[in-house]
Amino acid sequence: MNTLLDYTTTVCATRGALAGKGRAVSCATKQAMLDDEKRRKAFVLTALGAVGKVTRDTPSFQCEDVLLADTATAERGIAYRLPCSKVKDLQRGMYDGTVSVEEAWSQAASALKEVTLTSTTQSRKQSAPPAPSMDKETRFQLAVAGAKSLKEAMRNPDSFKLVKVITLDDGTSCYEYRAQNGFGGMDVGRAVVTPKGRISISDSDGFASTWNKSCANKSGEDNTWTVGYAAGLHGIFGD
Numbered sequence: 728m729n730t731l732l733d734y735t736t737t738v739c740a741t742r743g744a745l746a747g748k749g750r751a752v753s754c755a756t757k758q759a760m761l762d763d764e765k766r767r768k769a770f771v772l773t774a775l776g777a778v779g780k781v782t783r784d785t786p787s788f789q790c791e792d793v794l795l796a797d798t799a800t801a802e803r804g805i806a807y808r809l810p811c812s813k814v815k816d817l818q819r820g821m822y823d824g825t826v827s828v829e830e831a832w833s834q835a836a837s838a839l840k841e842v843t844l845t846s847t848t849q850s851r852k853q854s855a856p857p858a859p860s861m862d863k864e865t866r867f868q869l870a871v872a873g874a875k876s877l878k879e880a881m882r883n884p885d886s887f888k889l890v891k892v893i894t895l896d897d898g899t900s901c902y903e904y905r906a907q908n909g910f911g912g913m914d915v916g917r918a919v920v921t922p923k924g925r926i927s928i929s930d931s932d933g934f935a936s937t938w939n940k941s942c943a944n945k946s947g948e949d950n951t952w953t954v955g956y957a958a959g960l961h962g963i964f965g966d
Contacts, residue, residue: 752793752811759799761807770795771809771835772828775817794842808842809835861898861922867957870900870950873920874958880928883907890915892954893947898922900954901942917942 754774760766774795793814796806817834820826826834861869870892878887886907893901902918916929919941927937 753806754793754795755801756797759797761795761797761800768832768836770797771839772832775814775821775831775835795839805841805843807839809838809840813838861896866894866896866898866900866948867950867954869898869920869922869924870894870954871957872924873900873918873926874902874954874960876926877902877904877918877920877928878958878960880926881906882909886913887960889951889955889958889960891949892951893942893945894950894954895942895945895947899941899945899947901938901945901947 754770756770758766760770774793791811793809793811794806795809800806813834817826817831821828821831874889874892878884881887883906886905888905890903890905891901895901899922900920902920904916904918905913906916908914914929917934917938918926918928919934919937920926921941927934
């Protein structure tokens, strides 16, 4: 990203290969504006000025398209495309007075084309670098430290029973355990320890998202017995 410009609620920036074609200026807003004609008009006209500032600040940038998106269209995986040549023509016309604001809007509206961003999103996901791996001994020691900390975090540490420990290549440890709740019964819980040693347990805020992102459907090494033994929990595994 070369330039960032905030015009009220509109942010425009130069980006490469957006929507799978050439180079573009992407204009986005957090407000839902493109599904309403009056609000779309305001958004497009604001973007015309913002695009001009972006391209002037980055003279080497070869603009081919302008992409417009808001929260609603982004959720649907679409944007609206304007040829950059049309944008520049309208900018020049408004600047020298040969094109009125209403004429600029009319020409821009007729040139707007809906495009899908699905392929762009998928390509970004596919090209994302894999998480760095961690050596086995370091992973193991992190898992042991996590098990000890997890036990101490329980309401009744003596009731803690380690059920399963899975360690992943990036150093994440995924735990299943049992522990006594405030009513004297035994609860089944899960926990995640990140490569940086941060612990997240079942009853913490946002845990479901953390588990799904870090542990769900992930393959790793089952170190339940060895981690439990090294953590001093040998003999108290769940049935």
